[in-house]
Amino acid sequence: MTAVRVRALRRVFGDRAVLDDLDLTIGRGEFVALLGASGSGKTTLLRILGALDGADGGEVLVPEARTIVFQEPRLIPSTRVLANVTVGLPRGAATRETGLRALAEVGLEQHADAWPATLSGGEAQRVALARALVREPELLLLDEPFAALDALTRLRMQDLVGELRRIHRPAVLLVTHDVDEAVRLADRVAVLRDGRLVTDEPVTVPHPRDPGDPEVVALRRRLLADLGVHATTPAGAPTPAPSTTRAPQKEFSA
Structure with missing residues (x-):
């Protein structure tokens, strides 16, 4: 089943086509990571999928239930943590219970009544993740959500996202x-x-x-080369097989 189908997508800023005839398919429950240099159009693509920007051409089909986690947590400073998680949800008896359950999933149920200013960077980003997942999205869009975190917190957040993805099974696009x-x-x-995908490889490990x-x-070596970075092989380490031309991405039947 297909969660995202993009065909011949084009987005132009001035006289520059940031996205040009781009094709992308993401299956339901599939986790796709998108790499690219600064200014390559990664965030533009994510914003189009999240309905925060429009396309100048092509076809974009995405599920209605989709949420975005940005690099900054974007919490409301005058609203406590639980209310930040449930903001925008329909009012009802289950709202508080639903929010507390989402906070428990990210390990912050004890911070439900805290103010955002009292949280660490990693805690604030976990609240943002709970706010996204409480809506049970079919598509979760992640725009460099760990970039501002220290290395150890980043690894912990990566593990958390991996675990939550296995539980909730949304399609995920990580920029x-x-x-x-x-x-x-x-x-x-x-x-x-x-403006196009030059690499689209499965990770089978x-x-x-x-x-x-x-x-x-x-x-890793092939991806770095596709990004214009050529890593050297450490002394004594086996030299990986040369990169081969990758076949076009596979289609998923709807």
Whole structure:
């Protein structure tokens, strides 16, 4: 089943086509990571999928139930944590219970009555994640949600997102600059360059993924090369097989 289907997408700013004849398909429950240099159009694509921006051409089909987690938590400072999670939900007896359950999933049920200003960066981002998942989205859009966090908190948040994804099973599109993050989390990794996807590869190594696994090392090397970064092989380490031309992405039957 297909959650996202993009065909011949075009988005122009001035005289520059940021997205040009782009095709992308994401299956239901599939986790896709999108890599690309700054200004390559990653966030533009995510915003179009989230209905925050419009396309200048092409076809975009996405589920109605979709949510976005941004790099900044974007919490309402004058509203307590629980109310931030449930903001916009229909009023009713289940709202508080639903919000507390979402906070429990991200380990913050004890902070329900706290003010956002008292939270750490990682805690605030967990609240943003709970706010997104409480709506049970069919599509979860993640716009570099860990970029502002320290390295240890980032790893913990990656693990949390992976676990919540396994529980809720939304389709996920993660926009990131971090190749290791993409390989660690995603079922497929795509690279955006010159307005199109130049790479779209499955990650077949089972979770949890060892960064030293030869398949992971080889994939990381190929992705870095597609991003214009050519890593050197450490002394004594096996040289990964040369990159091959990747076949076009597979279609998912609706």
